[in-house]
Amino acid sequence: MTDPQVEILPQSGGEPSEARIANLIYILYLASLVFGITGLIGVVMAYVNKGDGPGWVDSHYRFQIRTFWVGLLIGVVGGLMSLIAIGWFVLLFGLIWIIVRCAKGMKYLTRGQAHPDPGAWMFG
Numbered sequence: 001m002t003d004p005q006v007e008i009l010p011q012s013g014g015e016p017s018e019a020r021i022a023n024l025i026y027i028l029y030l031a032s033l034v035f036g037i038t039g040l041i042g043v044v045m046a047y048v049n050k051g052d053g054p055g056w057v058d059s060h061y062r063f064q065i066r067t068f069w070v071g072l073l074i075g076v077v078g079g080l081m082s083l084i085a086i087g088w089f090v091l092l093f094g095l096i097w098i099i100v101r102c103a104k105g106m107k108y109l110t111r112g113q114a115h116p117d118p119g120a121w122m123f124g
Contacts, residue, residue, distance in 0.1 A: 056114035
């Protein structure tokens with residue numbers, strides 16, 4: 001029987017802890033939908049760890065950093081526009097956007113793959 005942690009590594013090698021840190025950041029982003037501050041903790045972790053690991057993990061850090069800043073922008077715009085009805089739809093879109101981006105990022109991460117388009121604006 002194989003160790004499940006080994007399955008998340010790419011064929012070129014790498015450290016399981018690097019993939020776990022990136023996965024933890026995705027989890028912190030999802031938790032931020034309830035607790036808020038965990039998203040800030042996640043983006044700080046992504047900035048701190050960016051450039052320290054293999055390239056396939058760095059693509060996830062770049063994707064996570066972009067997810068934070070664009071998500072914050074959507075939240076601020078939606079919050080300001082919530083005085084009119086369209087703002088609530090913008091906030092709903094932002095909620096769905098963050099969930100989908102985190103789910104897709106986690107999918108690539110558990111497969112041991114680099115994120116194919118870390119600079120994507122939409123769902124990646």
